[in-house]
Structure formats: C-alpha cells, structure tokens
Amino acid sequence: MILSTHGIIGSSGGSISSLLLDTYTGSSAAYSLKKIRTAYSGNAIRVRRSSDNAEQDFGFVASALDTASILTFVGGGNGFVTTWYDQSGNSYNQTQSNATQQPKIIDSGSIVLSNSLPALKFDGSDDFLVNMALGSFFAGTNVACSIVGLYDFSVTQSSTPISMAKIATSTGLEQLIFNGIDTSNYYSYKRDNSGTIKSHQFTSIDFIQQLHTATSAGSTLSTRKNGVAKLNNVDVNVGNISLDNVTLGALSRNTSSSFFNGKMQEVIIFKSDQASIISPLENTIKTNYSMTW
Amino acid sequence: MVGYIFNTIEEAIDAQNLCDTANGYPKNDSVTKNWVSYQFSNLDNFYFITFDESIREILGEPLIFDVTYEAFN
Numbered sequence: 292m293i294l295s296t297h298g299i300i301g302s303s304g305g306s307i308s309s310l311l312l313d314t315y316t317g318s319s320a321a322y323s324l325k326k327i328r329t330a331y332s333g334n335a336i337r338v339r340r341s342s343d344n345a346e347q348d349f350g351f352v353a354s355a356l357d358t359a360s361i362l363t364f365v366g367g368g369n370g371f372v373t374t375w376y377d378q379s380g381n382s383y384n385q386t387q388s389n390a391t392q393q394p395k396i397i398d399s400g401s402i403v404l405s406n407s408l409p410a411l412k413f414d415g416s417d418d419f420l421v422n423m424a425l426g427s428f429f430a431g432t433n434v435a436c437s438i439v440g441l442y443d444f445s446v447t448q449s450s451t452p453i454s455m456a457k458i459a460t461s462t463g464l465e466q467l468i469f470n471g472i473d474t475s476n477y478y479s480y481k482r483d484n485s486g487t488i489k490s491h492q493f494t495s496i497d498f499i500q501q502l503h504t505a506t507s508a509g510s511t512l513s514t515r516k517n518g519v520a521k522l523n524n525v526d527v528n529v530g531n532i533s534l535d536n537v538t539l540g541a542l543s544r545n546t547s548s549s550f551f552n553g554k555m556q557e558v559i560i561f562k563s564d565q566a567s568i569i570s571p572l573e574n575t576i577k578t579n580y581s582m583t584w
Numbered sequence: 585m586v587g588y589i590f591n592t593i594e595e596a597i598d599a600q601n602l603c604d605t606a607n608g609y610p611k612n613d614s615v616t617k618n619w620v621s622y623q624f625s626n627l628d629n630f631y632f633i634t635f636d637e638s639i640r641e642i643l644g645e646p647l648i649f650d651v652t653y654e655a656f657n
Contacts, residue, residue, distance in 0.1 A: 337615055339615075344607065344608060344611065387615075388615060389616070389618050390609075390616050
C-alpha cells in the first residue's frame with residue numbers, strides 16, 4: 292500500500308476507502324455510470340422508455356448504476372438516456388431533448404455493456420448529449436484543461452466522443468477535441484476563431500474499451516491511451532478560442548457532425564492541468580473497470 | 585446522408601411538428617421536447633432531418649443526399 296498525496300492508494304492503484312473524485316478533487320464536470328464522488332447524492336441518468344416515452348431518474352445501488360430498477364422500468368423495449376447527471380456538484384448535466392438523438396442504455400430489454408459493465412451506446416448517426424453552458428468555462432487564451440474518458444469505439448468513421456465548440460458563429464470553426472478518431476488515426480486539435488489549427492494524431496485505432504486522458508496547461512497538450520503516453524507536450528497554442536458547448540458524442544457547430552459511434556462509460560473534465568496525478572488516476576479507473584492493460 | 589431536405593425553416597418545423605404529434609409530444613415534465621430535430625446546413629443552404637425508422641410512416645420515404653460539413657481537423 293502506498294500513502295500518496297492524493298489519499299490512500301492500493302498496491303494495484305485502486306482506492307480503498309473512497310471514490311475516485313474523493314481523491315482527485317476539483318473536477319468541473321463528471322459523468323459516470325458509477326458513483327464517483329461520495330458527497331454526490333443525486334441521480335446517475337434519466338431514462339426514456341420506448342413503450343410509452345415515459346421518463347424516470349435512476350441512481351446508484353452502493354456505487355453501481357441501479358440497473359435492476361432501469362430494467363423493470365423499461366421492460367422488453369429500449370431505454371434511452373435523456374440526461375447524464377454531473378456528479379461534480381456543478382450541475383453541468385448533459386442532455387438531449389430530441390428523442391431520436393438520445394443514446395441507448397437498454398437494448399431490447401438488456402443493459403448495454405462494455406467490458407461487462409453498463410455503458411451508453413451512441414449510434415454514430417445523430418446521437419449526442421450536450422451542455423450549452425460548460426464550454427464558456429474553457430473559452431479564452433490557453434485555458435488549462437484535462438479530460439478523462441472511458442470509450443469503446445465501434446467503427447472507423449469520423450467519431451468524436453467529446454468536443455468543446457461554439458454553435459452558430461460566423462465561422463463556426465472553434466473547437467477543442469481530445470482523442471477522437473477519423474478513418475485511420477486518433478486525433479487531437481485546437482482551432483481558433485479564424486480557423487488557425489494545431490492538429491496532432493497517433494495510430495492505431497482499436498475497438499475495445501479504452502481509457503483516454505488528455506492534460507493541458509494551455510499552450511501544450513499531452514494525451515495518453517490506456518496509461519501509455521501518445522502525444523507529449525505538443526503545440527496547441529492558437530490564441531483566443533470562443534466556446535459555448537461541451538458535447539458528448541458529436542462536434543456541435545453550425546451543423547452537428549462527427550458523431551461518435553461507440554460506447555461511453557465515464558467522462559471527467561478539469562479546468563486545470565492534471566498531468567502530475569494522471570497516472571494514479573488512470574490506475575484507479577483501470578481497477579474500477581477491471582481493465583487489463 | 586439519409587433523411588429529408590427542406591428549403592425553408594417553416595417547412596422543417598412543420599415536419600418536426602408532425603413527428604411530435606404522432607409520438608405524443610409535447611409532454612409535461614419531460615426532458616424530451618421533440619421527436620426529431622432539424623438542422624441547417626450552412627454550406628449547402630438547406631434544412632434537413634436525419635432519417636429514423638420511426639418517422640418513415642410520418643414523413644414518407646427518405647432521400648439520400650450530401651451534407652457538406654466544415655472541416656473538423
């Protein structure tokens with residue numbers, strides 16, 4: 292056992308007595324299908340059932356999603372997520388108000404799973420969740436930011452699990468993205484209001500549950516996949532960026548695009564550079580989700 | 585893209601309303617406000633609704649058309 296500056300960490304890296312964000316504090320937004328902060332007393336997700344379009348909130352049993360109650364509510368049909376609640380305490384909930392664009396949690400009476408644990412399935416056609424206030428939190432010049440995401444890509448198509456962007460501007464080109472995929476690479480980039488872009492990429496895409504982290508003090512960016520460094524302090528200094536939204540599952544500009552085709556279980560966003568603690572944080576998530584890398 | 589194209593926002597809203605009515609929207613105390621959304625393609629200058637099997641009987645057979653997206657990386 293190691294006594295770290297971030298709490299007591301087990302020899303395997305897992306937290307013994309506290310949840311993930313009890314140890315790694317200060318997140319701006321935190322979405323998970325597990326309970327990840329002890330002080331959070333709200334629900335996990337709100338679900339619409341296909342049988343009659345009724346909606347209901349669902350929370351946790353211990354620290355796991357209350358799947359039994361969701362299955363009872365949805366029955367043999369499909370269950371779609373209208374709201375993924377923010378566990379950070381800041382109430383930056385992710386929502387989708389259009390029925391046909393809501394990600395799925397129940398598919399024909401069965402929980403959607405990734406590595407045997409509940410996951411949201413985005414169809415890669417038009418599904419996404421969005422918060423229209425959180426993006427402005429990260430607007431400006433070289434704002435520090437760190438993002439942790441647990442994804443499962445399904446196919447090689449332009450696919451964005453998380454983006455920050457601005458809707459309906461004259462250029463519509465501002466965005467900040469961490470580790471999406473195109474047809475052959477993972478990519479990360481920033482683009483400013485006038486279209487100046489700093490884009491970086493790495494290979495090779497695979498199609499299993501995977502943990503992506505990105506840390507940035509503002510002008511440089513480092514990304515990691517499954518605990519392995521992929522981009523190290525690459526230049527992302529493009530000056531001032533105007534942002535309004537943070538979107539899960541798409542890039543929301545004048546026209547939403549680059550829809551995520553895959554599954555998602557956890558996304559945590561910090562307005563700070565978390566490079567110094569990213570490795571133990573990754574190891575805790577690895578343990579929580581029984582990942583094998 | 586498989587879906588439906590509209591020249592004006594009024595036509596797109598009318599189609600959205602048809603889908604809402606057929607599926608019982610609007611509902612009270614519901615996060616879901618509409619059955620489908622429409623989008624404006626800035627570079628093509630038209631409105632469109634992405635196809636979903638649930639709206640075939642409401643809006644008819646969909647079209648196949650191209651939407652020009654802004655560069656993403």
